[in-house]
Amino acid sequence: MKAAVYYENGDPSVLRYEDVPDPVCHPKGIVIRVEAVSIEGGDTLNRSRGALVTRPHVVGYQAAGEIIEVGSEVRDLRVGQKVATSNAYGSHAELRAVPARSAWVIPDGFSVKLASVIPVAFGTADDCLFEFGRLKAGETVLVQAGASGVGTAAIQLAKRAGAKVIATASSDERLEKLKPLGMDVGVNYRTHDVVSEVMRITDKKGVDLVVDPVGGSTLQGSILSLGYRGRVSMVGAAGREPMTVDVSSLMGGNRTLQGVFLGAEIGGDRAHDNIQRLINEAARGELKVVIDREFRLSEAAAAHAYIESRQAVGRVLLIP
Ligand SMILES: NC(=O)c1ccc[n+]([C@@H]2O[C@H](COP(=O)([O-])OP(=O)(O)OC[C@H]3O[C@@H](n4cnc5c(N)ncnc54)[C@H](OP(=O)(O)O)[C@@H]3O)[C@@H](O)[C@H]2O)c1
Structure with a gap:
């Protein structure tokens, strides 16, 4: 062959x-x-x-x-x-x-x-949101790399479950293509600081759940975007950066950093x-x-x- x-x-x-x-x-x-x-x-x-x-x-x-x-x-x-x-x-x-x-x-x-x-793509996104992310209707989700395979699936599944969906991508053009999938608000991370935007969009509450297939410095932003009892489903390394993050903000807010691996x-x-x-x-x-x-x-x-x-x-x- x-x-x-x-x-x-x-x-x-x-x-x-x-x-x-x-x-x-x-x-x-x-x-x-x-x-x-x-x-x-x-x-x-x-x-x-x-x-x-x-x-x-x-x-x-x-x-x-x-x-x-x-x-x-x-x-x-x-x-x-x-x-x-x-x-x-x-x-x-x-x-x-x-x-x-x-x-x-x-x-x-x-x-x-x-x-x-x-x-x-869908099996992973579903596990990030529900099996491990414990998403409930009415919560707010941040999908990092919203234009990725996992991201395009996560946006739809989260929206369908009754969540508000914020997604990030590297250009406005890419974000535009995510609106028909159910993205409520897009953040271009090349022109805007993601954590500041998330806090502005959520009235300083932060999000309930982040799906993060990027890792590295993006994962740090995911942790800092969490609200009280917020969860990060850390699922990938698309950013190709070292996975060194500061987790000091987790404990005080009863927050969770959860790894997700569909292969297991x-x-x-x-x-x-x-x-x-x-x-x-x-x-x-x-x-x-x-x-x-x-x-x-x-x-x-x-x-x-x-x-x-x-x-x-x-x-x-x-x-x-
Ligand atoms: N743990 C698991 O079970 C599991 C399952 C599936 C996938 N994954 C992992 O999840 C990640 C995403 O997978 P995928 O299939 O959704 O990927 P994909 O469709 O190829 O998309 C990756 C996205 O990551 C963003 N990105 C950010 N920094 C990047 C960089 N330095 N180089 C390239 N892209 C970068 C890009 O979007 P922007 O340009 O808009 O930022 C790109 O569209 C991968 O690391 C993959 O291994 C893990």
Whole structure:
């Protein structure tokens, strides 16, 4: 099969389009013919500095397509079904093997491209807001990196749950695209100080919950944006900065800094069922999957470079 691979970490130019051996189906797994790869923020970070657990390495968490092989011990999936899949690596390829547990059935008639985006972005946003963030109707949420894959999902899910949603992004143009998703107020962090803006918008109360996929100095701003009993769901390192923060403001306000990692939950029934629910809701038109642009799989280097140029709002796909 063809795949986008690399032999060493680095900028997007390390990606090459090559022939690699077809993946082998595990007795408890499936193999899919990939129809769409959703490039995750974690994929660009892994390419840049993650471990090469295979060599050459096929990066990538998320891909969707048609099942072409089912392992001998798999009872609930069959050849010909369309599924969205998630795994630690291997999405940037024409074929992909995953544990059956890491596949979700795409309802008949729903777009495989849209479904490819849902498990990690929406599953993570949902966990940040509800399972770990304990969001309630009437609360105010700050979504850092609102234009990211996780951010575009979090804005919608928070709004739907009855929250007021503040989101940040690096330009007014990017913020404008978040309004139809349910963002109430946008903060351009290049032109405005986020903490001051949050305090102005909330009449100095601060927010109840922050979803922070950026980390570093942004995470410090998230902590300082919290109101009494406020929570931060710290979920990523998109800012590529050291995670050194001052937590001294947490205790006095009964505030919480909570790490969230979907990967540790995704193998369990709760997260699996939750992701299937989110896919079904998107299929019914109740959630909007934001796709910015598509590239050919052979253009993976250009696609990664485009994402890192900070132009994408929502997801960029690779099509084999
Ligand atoms: N813990 C988990 O379970 C989990 C699950 C999913 C994702 N994640 C993590 O969450 C983060 C976001 O993932 P994603 O898929 O939503 O990412 P994405 O769609 O690629 O978006 C990342 C966003 O981060 C912002 N950003 C801020 N500083 C940046 C920098 N120095 N370089 C590049 N972008 C920067 C950019 O928006 P602006 O230009 O508007 O700032 C960009 O749109 C990643 O670190 C990812 O690994 C964690």
